[in-house]
Amino acid sequence: MSARLLWVDDEIDLLKAHCIFLEKRGYEVTTTSNGRDAIDLCKEGDYDLVLLDENMPGLSGLETLSQIKAVCPTLPVVMVTKNEAEDLMDQAIGAQIADYLLKPVNPMQILLTLKKNIHQREIVQEQTQTGYRQDFAQISLQMDDARDTEAWKDLYRRLVAWELQLEENADPAMGEMLRLQKEEANAAFAKFVKKHYESWLTSSADRPTLSPDVMRHAVFPRLAEGRRVVFLVLDNFRYDQWRMLAAELADEFDLDEDLYYSILPTSTQYARNAIFSGLMPLQIKEKHPELWVEEDEDEGKNLNEEALIAHQMERLHRKESFSYHKLNDSAAVDHLLAGFNTLKQHSLNVLVINFIDILSHARTESRMVRELASNEAAYRSITLSWFRHTGMRELFRRLSALDADIVLTTDHGSIRVDSPTKVIGDRNVNTNLRYKLGRNLNYPAKEVFEIKEPKRFFLPTPNLSTAYIFALGSRFFAYPNNYNYYVQYYRNTFQHGGISMEEMIIPLITLRPKAR
Structure with missing residues (x-):
């Protein structure tokens, strides 16, 4: 030196x-x-x-x-x-x-x-690289030994921790080494989910916390203790993005961090409606048919969330008052801040924030946004910048002075896709790149998780012969027609709906204001 x-x-x-x-x-x-x-x-x-x-x-x-x-x-x-x-x-x-x-x-x-x-940067870089090299074999062993949902949560935390360290302090070769190890981990995770997912839905013995359990496990017990609760749902919010925000919030809140598992498909229509209803998608359709919207219908798929919350509270004999707010842009956040004191009138306040999901879709559709969020690190950076420089930061400052527990979570995460899987289906097949449902689907069975009897998995069936398939790891579905253009357009975009750690293992955080 x-x-x-x-x-x-x-x-x-x-x-x-x-x-x-x-x-x-x-x-x-x-x-x-x-x-x-x-x-x-x-x-x-x-x-x-x-x-x-x-x-x-x-x-x-x-x-x-x-x-x-x-x-x-x-x-x-x-x-x-x-x-x-x-x-x-x-x-x-x-x-x-x-x-x-x-x-x-x-x-x-x-x-x-x-x-x-x-010399701090070069010392940290050298030590970080040495640390990951030494930990590489241990992570591989942990991957082989992961037999239950808690083990997979621990492994995912470990991989994300290294990802955040290496993005600032490693050469590209080391980043590629981690990317390949994450890819290997996602392949093993997909096998784990395929083997156990049905038993999670039907047996309480090995069931992790799933989407329908979130409010029952994280929100209602706090209401029962007489606490006011603010329930924040950030659409399409990954664990690595939470780790970036956690550092911003640590001075104002005591943080209790956990992870839970999104149901399949890992998409708003299914997972978020399951959170708010406390039911699986098929159960929503059967109990509240007026609130369920089929894939092929033009109506928005998440327009009935307030009603689903009300039905869940009624079903579980919860008498507390609640408010519901959907925040799709900065103007909506500013409007909420202007009337912030109204939150004190309710025991439960539910806030749905859609920025990250909008960013994900904008990145797919806009070349400029794709350039700004060119990789995982840039995607996280934009999320952090959004939090720091919009009304969201002020919202959390206000919440830190509110006598309430804040439960922060999401409905699903997303994964950067790079490997196409060819699928053939009729014109009624849905458009999502990570899951498909329909009749007469043709696909390579080894590259998907197929569900031919959806009712066993509490999934609705528009037709008797409807089947579901889910993309694994970083794969995405592509049609043979205009295949090369389609693949080039969607490769390296962030998608959700399928099976990966990034989509399924997602944050469930409790924040308690230190000012209290």
């Missing part, structure tokens, strides 16, 4: 041993004894870091600091001082120093601050 340092101290001759220590480790050290010369040197030279004495004759350390920052705004400056006064520390930190050292300093202290402020 090497770098160019400027050391400014009116007693610089007494620090010669320190300078020699750094030079032996490859650093080039320029010294000066006053602030004026330091500013001139910064104008002329190209330094990686400045060590700046606070107490000097002429220009003080703080005065020198402000002028150095005017010349080189991004140059890290480490303040070195005998003064332990808190107000001085505050002034220095406010002036954006990189670090603060108290005299007398020893060489190893200086070396540590250089590593932290100059």
Whole structure:
């Protein structure tokens, strides 16, 4: 490791041993004894870091600091001082120093601050890559040993944690290594789901929390304790996106993080309606036929959510009042904020937020949006930017001051698709790229999860011979007609409806305001 340092101290001759220590480790050290010369040197030279004495004759350390920052705004400056006064520390930190050292300093202290402020990125990158290489085999073993839903949740958390670390601190080869391991994990997960999914629906012994269970497990117990609850459903919200938002919310909320499993198909029409009704799709159709909309009908598929919530509460003898708000854009969020106090009138407030789903569809349809969200990291970044720079941030600030528990979840996630599977069907087959239902479907059976008796899986059947098929991993369905154009258009888009960890293993978070 090497770098160019400027050391400014009116007693610089007494620090010669320190300078020699750094030079032996490859650093080039320029010294000066006053602030004026330091500013001139910064104008002329190209330094990686400045060590700046606070107490000097002429220009003080703080005065020198402000002028150095005017010349080189991004140059890290480490303040070195005998003064332990808190107000001085505050002034220095406010002036954006990189670090603060108290005299007398020893060489190893200086070396540590250089590593932290100059070499941190390369050190972190090296350690991250080493850590993932060492963990790679352990993840593979965990994949082989994953026998139940909790094990798969733990494995997915582990993969996401590495994905977030490696996106900032690894070379492309390491990212590709993780991508292939996730692909392998999704293939194993698909086999797991195919083997166990029906038993989850029919047996309570190995059933994880599924979409119809969410309100019964996470919302109603809190209402029963007399708590006010705000139930936030972010459409199409993945666990990795939640991890980005969690860092933004940690100062205002205590976070209780869990994951649950979306039902199939992992789409709004099925999964979100199951959340709000507490029923599987076939049960909704049978109990409330007026509220179920078939795939081939033009009516919106999620227009009856408020009524489904009311029916679930009535069925479970819940007497609490509730409000329902659908927030499709910033104007809707601003409208809610303007009437925020009305939330205090209800024990339960349900907020449905559709931005991420809209972003996913816009990315498919708009070349510009596709460029902005070109990969997984960019997709997460846009989600975080949306949260920070829209009314959503203010909404959470208001919620942090509200005497309520906030339950944040989603109906399903999404996966970036890249491998087409050819499907042939009649004109009545639905258009979703990750699941199909219809009659006389023709497809490669090994590349799908097929359900030929939908009623066994509590799925509605528009016709007696209707079958469902679900895409596995990163596959998507394509028709033979105009095949090449279709594949090129949809490859590397984010889709949902099928079977993958990203779509099925999704956040279920409780946030408790710290202000309370």
